[in-house]
Amino acid sequence: MKLCLFFITLFFCSVSFAQNSIKGVVTDEKNQPVLGVNINVVGTDEGAVTESDGTFALITTKKLPFSIEITALGYLSVKTKVESVSQKINIKLKEEETKLNEIVVSASRAPERVLQSPVAIERMGIQQVKSTTAPTFYDGLENLKEVQFNTSSISFKTVNTRGFASVGNTRFMQLVDGMDNSSPALNFVLGNLVGLSDIDVASVELLPGASSALYGANAFNGILFMNSKNPFTHQGISTYVKYGQTSQDVAGTNDYFDMGIRMATAFDKHFAVKANFNYMKATEWIADDRRSMTGGSIGHEMNQNYDGLNIYGDEVTTFINNVGQVSRTGYREKDLNDNKVNSVKADFSMHFRPWENDTEIIFQYKLGLGNTIYQGANRYALNDFFMSQTKVEVKGKNFFVRAYRSSEDAGDSYDMRFAGWNVQRLAKSDTNWFTDYATAFQLSSATLGLNANDAANYARTFADTNVSPGLNLVPNTDPSNPSAPRGVRFEPGSPEFANALNTVKSNPDFTEGAKFKDQSKIYHSDVNYNFRDLIKFAEIQVGGSARQYEMNSSGSIFTDYDGPIRYNEYGIYTQASKLFMEDRLKVVASIRYDKSQNFDGNLSPRVSFVYSAGAQKNHNFRASFQTGFRNPTTQDQYIGLDLGPFALIGSAPENLVRFSETLNVSSAGVAAGSSPKVTMDGRNAYNNSYTLPSVQAFAAALAANPSNVAGAAALLESANVELVRPEEVKAYEVGYRSVINNDLSIDLNAYYNQYNHFLNTSRVAGVYYGDVNAPLNLSDPLSPVYALTRTDRRIYQVYTNTNANVSSYGFGAGLSKKVYKDFELGVNYNYSELDFNQADDPGFVTGFNTPKHRVKASFGNARLFKNFGFNTNVRWNSEYLWQSSFADGMIPQNTVVDAQVNYAVPKYKLLFKLGGTNIGGKDYIQVIGAGYIGQQWFASLTINP
Known part of the structure; x- marks a missing residue:
C-alpha cells in the first residue's frame, strides 16, 4: 500500500x-x-x-x-x-487498408512491415483491443488466425498454434516485455496470470511457427509477444471497471467483476514511471463430466467399478472374490473446491533516459496471484498461487541487454484427485472399506436373498454409512488407530467434510494429503546488438541468452528431497539480412547454437526469402526453412510424483535413483518366495518393465484362456525405455500477402513440419520381481509373468522420445475487405493434419489435439455513426480427438458467436462497451475433463482509454 x-x-x-x-x-x-x-x-x-x-x-x-x-x-x-x-x-x-502494412519487430528482431515479414505473423494493436468482442484482450486472441485456445478454467486459457495443443503447452513461448512468463516449475504459461492489462497493451505479435533460430529452446510451435505501453509516450491515469455475468448449465448464473487502473507519467525528458493494478473475480466453469472411465453405466447404482471423469476417489479399486472389481464412492470435483476464481495483477516500473540519445534503462517488477484450475495428469486447484518477475533492462536503437528473475510460490494449491482419495480415507481406510463391502455383499446376498446388483448397492451403503438394516453387521475399525472414526462417509457440505478437506489440503504427504509445494525460480538474461549503423552491406545482428532453472518443491513435485535442483542453459545466435534486385528481394539467414547442461548442443538454422512484386511492391511472396528444438522440461527430467494409479518419473540419469518407493507384495507373491515389501526406483521403470499395451493384451488373453499362460506371455514386450533427449522440428513454409486496390487484404500460407525425436510419455508396468529381459521361465514362481498375474507390478509414466516418423502440415487463408463504407468483413480458414502411422510406435500418444478444419469470421464497423461502433466474431471447428494423461475423448464440433457494441464520449475521455460471448450457444468444451464453457455477458466503462 x-x-x-x-x-x-x-x-x-x-x-x-x-x-x-x-x-x-x-x-x-x-x-x-x-x-x-x-x-x-x-x-x-x-x-x-x-x-x-x-x-x-x-x-x-x-x-x-x-x-x-x-x-x-x-x-x-x-x-x-x-x-x-x-x-x-x-x-x-x-x-x-493497411492491416498487412503494420510495423512488427518479432519476426526478425528488427522493424519491418507485416507484408515483408519472412514468416507468418499476426498482430493486435490498441484499436483491436478496443474493438475485441471478448471480455479481455487476451481472450480476444482466440479470434486471430492460426490461434487455437484450450480452456482449463475461466481464468486459465492456453494459446496453441499448428497442432499438439495442450493445457500446459511447453511447445509455445509467451514473452511479456521481453520476459518469458512461463511457470518456473511447470514450464508453461499460466494464461495471462502475469501478463498485461487491457489498458496497458501497446501491441501483441504472434509467430505461429518454429522460432528457435532467434528465440531458442521452446519457441517450437510458436511464440507470443505482448508489449506494454511506455510511460514516456503513454502518460496519464487510465482506469476501467467491468461487470457481467456468466451462465453455465452446471454452475448456473453468477457475477463477473473486473477492474484495473494504470498510472504513468514522465517527470522530465530523463525519468518516467508507471504502475498497473488489476483485480478480477468470477465463478468457475465447473467440471462435472460423469462419463465412466472404466466403461459400463454411469453411476455406482448399476456399475460397482464406476470411475467418473470428474469424480475423485472412485479410482481406488480392488478385486473382491465372487463380486468382481469394486471402486470406492469418491467425491465430485465441484465439492472439492469452492469453484471461485480470482486474479490480482500488479506491475511497477521506472524508466531512465540518461543521455541525449535513445538509450533507456528500465527497472520493472510484475506480480500475479490468484485462484484457478490447471489440468495436467490430474486436476489441480491453484489457490493463492503467486508468481513474480523482476527485470533490469538497458536498450537503445540498436541493442538491448536484459536480465530477469521469475519466482513462484504454489501457495495453498492442491491436487483434487488426491483430495478425494484422502478425504474418504480419513473416514475409513481402504482396507476397512473394502472389507465392510465384501462382508455386507456376501451376507446380504445369502441372508436377504438380494440379487447381485441389489447386494452390491446394499454393500456400498453399509461400507459408506455403517447402516445395515436386517443384518447384524459391525464396521471394521483400524487396529493401528483405535481412536479412528467409525467410518461414516463425510457428506459434502457437512462440517466433518469441510474439516477433513482442510486437513488434506494442508498436508503435502500424498499418502495422506493433497497439498503441493513449490518455490521454484528461473534466472534469465538476453543480449542483442544490431550492426546496421556500423556495417552497410547487410543488416547483421548477434545475440545470446543464458538461463538457470532452480527447482524447489521440497520433494512434492520433483525429486528435490534434499534441497533445490539446479541446471543451466545458454545460447548464441547471429542473423544477416540483405535486399537485392532494387530492394524487391529480401534474404534473411540466421543460425543459433544452444547448449543445456544435461544434453548435447543443438544448432538451429533458418533461411527465408521475400519477393515484392508489382509497381507498388504490394504482392509479396515468401518461402522459408527453419528449425526448432525443445529441451526436455524440468518435469521431463526431474519429476518424481506418485499419482496413485501410476507414478511419474523424469528421465535425467540421476533422477532414476533419486525417486524410490516401498511397495507391498501380494500374499501370493510372498508365498512364492518374494519379500513382503520391495523398493522400486526409476531404474525399474526404465529398465525392467513391460509396455502397458502389451500388459493389457496379456491380461485379455489370460482372461479368455486362463490355462494358456505361455500363450498370453508371448504377447508381452519389454519396454527398455531410452532416456529423454531434445526434440527437433524442420519447418517449411510458403506464403503470399497483398493489399489490393487499397481495399482487399489477402494472406495465404502453407507449412510442413517434420519432427525428430518427438518427446512423449509412455506408460509401462514395472514388476516387483523377475527380469523382464531374461528368457521366459514359467517354472520359476518369481517369474515376472507371475508378478503380473498377482498384480505385483507398478504402473509408471516415463519420459522418452519416439523413433517413429511424425509430421504435420496445413494451410491457412485470410481475407479482409470493406464491403460497404466502413463495414469491414474478415474471413479466415485453417486446415491442420497429422501424418503418423500408429503401427510404427503402438504405445506412442501424439496428443495432436487439433481440429482439421477451423473457420473464423468477423464483421464490424468502428464508425457506424458518430462515436459508436460494433464488432462480431464467429468461430467454428470440426470435431477432433483429445489425448492427454488425464483423459482421452472426442471434442465435438462447435460454433461460437461473440459480439460487442461501444460508444465513446471523447469530451470526457469515456468509452462504454457492452458485449457477450457464446451468444445463443450451448455449453461447449475445449478440453476433455475441464468444465464446459457457457455464456458470458459484460458491460465496461473505460476512462481515458
Whole structure:
C-alpha cells in the first residue's frame, strides 16, 4: 500500500516538472477523433500517442524546427513541420487498408512491415483491443488466425498454434516485455496470470511457427509477444471497471467483476514511471463430466467399478472374490473446491533516459496471484498461487541487454484427485472399506436373498454409512488407530467434510494429503546488438541468452528431497539480412547454437526469402526453412510424483535413483518366495518393465484362456525405455500477402513440419520381481509373468522420445475487405493434419489435439455513426480427438458467436462497451475433463482509454 501511495504521489506531483510540449489533435475524414495514433519526432525515438479524444501532448528535446510523423493502423501516414512550441497541430488522416502494412519487430528482431515479414505473423494493436468482442484482450486472441485456445478454467486459457495443443503447452513461448512468463516449475504459461492489462497493451505479435533460430529452446510451435505501453509516450491515469455475468448449465448464473487502473507519467525528458493494478473475480466453469472411465453405466447404482471423469476417489479399486472389481464412492470435483476464481495483477516500473540519445534503462517488477484450475495428469486447484518477475533492462536503437528473475510460490494449491482419495480415507481406510463391502455383499446376498446388483448397492451403503438394516453387521475399525472414526462417509457440505478437506489440503504427504509445494525460480538474461549503423552491406545482428532453472518443491513435485535442483542453459545466435534486385528481394539467414547442461548442443538454422512484386511492391511472396528444438522440461527430467494409479518419473540419469518407493507384495507373491515389501526406483521403470499395451493384451488373453499362460506371455514386450533427449522440428513454409486496390487484404500460407525425436510419455508396468529381459521361465514362481498375474507390478509414466516418423502440415487463408463504407468483413480458414502411422510406435500418444478444419469470421464497423461502433466474431471447428494423461475423448464440433457494441464520449475521455460471448450457444468444451464453457455477458466503462 505504501508503494502504491508513493506512485500516486509522484503522478499528482508531476505537473511541477512538466516541460513545454507540442499539443495537437488528430481526426479522421469525418472529423471524429482517432485513438492510438503514433506521433513521432523524425530522427529520434521521442513520441506520443493520441488519447480517446484524439489529443496528444509531445515532450521533445529536439531543436526547432523539426518534423513529426503521424501513423495509425488503417490510415495513410502524414508528416508535418513544427515551427514553434506554441503551434497547435491539427491533423486529418485519410483512410487506407493497411492491416498487412503494420510495423512488427518479432519476426526478425528488427522493424519491418507485416507484408515483408519472412514468416507468418499476426498482430493486435490498441484499436483491436478496443474493438475485441471478448471480455479481455487476451481472450480476444482466440479470434486471430492460426490461434487455437484450450480452456482449463475461466481464468486459465492456453494459446496453441499448428497442432499438439495442450493445457500446459511447453511447445509455445509467451514473452511479456521481453520476459518469458512461463511457470518456473511447470514450464508453461499460466494464461495471462502475469501478463498485461487491457489498458496497458501497446501491441501483441504472434509467430505461429518454429522460432528457435532467434528465440531458442521452446519457441517450437510458436511464440507470443505482448508489449506494454511506455510511460514516456503513454502518460496519464487510465482506469476501467467491468461487470457481467456468466451462465453455465452446471454452475448456473453468477457475477463477473473486473477492474484495473494504470498510472504513468514522465517527470522530465530523463525519468518516467508507471504502475498497473488489476483485480478480477468470477465463478468457475465447473467440471462435472460423469462419463465412466472404466466403461459400463454411469453411476455406482448399476456399475460397482464406476470411475467418473470428474469424480475423485472412485479410482481406488480392488478385486473382491465372487463380486468382481469394486471402486470406492469418491467425491465430485465441484465439492472439492469452492469453484471461485480470482486474479490480482500488479506491475511497477521506472524508466531512465540518461543521455541525449535513445538509450533507456528500465527497472520493472510484475506480480500475479490468484485462484484457478490447471489440468495436467490430474486436476489441480491453484489457490493463492503467486508468481513474480523482476527485470533490469538497458536498450537503445540498436541493442538491448536484459536480465530477469521469475519466482513462484504454489501457495495453498492442491491436487483434487488426491483430495478425494484422502478425504474418504480419513473416514475409513481402504482396507476397512473394502472389507465392510465384501462382508455386507456376501451376507446380504445369502441372508436377504438380494440379487447381485441389489447386494452390491446394499454393500456400498453399509461400507459408506455403517447402516445395515436386517443384518447384524459391525464396521471394521483400524487396529493401528483405535481412536479412528467409525467410518461414516463425510457428506459434502457437512462440517466433518469441510474439516477433513482442510486437513488434506494442508498436508503435502500424498499418502495422506493433497497439498503441493513449490518455490521454484528461473534466472534469465538476453543480449542483442544490431550492426546496421556500423556495417552497410547487410543488416547483421548477434545475440545470446543464458538461463538457470532452480527447482524447489521440497520433494512434492520433483525429486528435490534434499534441497533445490539446479541446471543451466545458454545460447548464441547471429542473423544477416540483405535486399537485392532494387530492394524487391529480401534474404534473411540466421543460425543459433544452444547448449543445456544435461544434453548435447543443438544448432538451429533458418533461411527465408521475400519477393515484392508489382509497381507498388504490394504482392509479396515468401518461402522459408527453419528449425526448432525443445529441451526436455524440468518435469521431463526431474519429476518424481506418485499419482496413485501410476507414478511419474523424469528421465535425467540421476533422477532414476533419486525417486524410490516401498511397495507391498501380494500374499501370493510372498508365498512364492518374494519379500513382503520391495523398493522400486526409476531404474525399474526404465529398465525392467513391460509396455502397458502389451500388459493389457496379456491380461485379455489370460482372461479368455486362463490355462494358456505361455500363450498370453508371448504377447508381452519389454519396454527398455531410452532416456529423454531434445526434440527437433524442420519447418517449411510458403506464403503470399497483398493489399489490393487499397481495399482487399489477402494472406495465404502453407507449412510442413517434420519432427525428430518427438518427446512423449509412455506408460509401462514395472514388476516387483523377475527380469523382464531374461528368457521366459514359467517354472520359476518369481517369474515376472507371475508378478503380473498377482498384480505385483507398478504402473509408471516415463519420459522418452519416439523413433517413429511424425509430421504435420496445413494451410491457412485470410481475407479482409470493406464491403460497404466502413463495414469491414474478415474471413479466415485453417486446415491442420497429422501424418503418423500408429503401427510404427503402438504405445506412442501424439496428443495432436487439433481440429482439421477451423473457420473464423468477423464483421464490424468502428464508425457506424458518430462515436459508436460494433464488432462480431464467429468461430467454428470440426470435431477432433483429445489425448492427454488425464483423459482421452472426442471434442465435438462447435460454433461460437461473440459480439460487442461501444460508444465513446471523447469530451470526457469515456468509452462504454457492452458485449457477450457464446451468444445463443450451448455449453461447449475445449478440453476433455475441464468444465464446459457457457455464456458470458459484460458491460465496461473505460476512462481515458
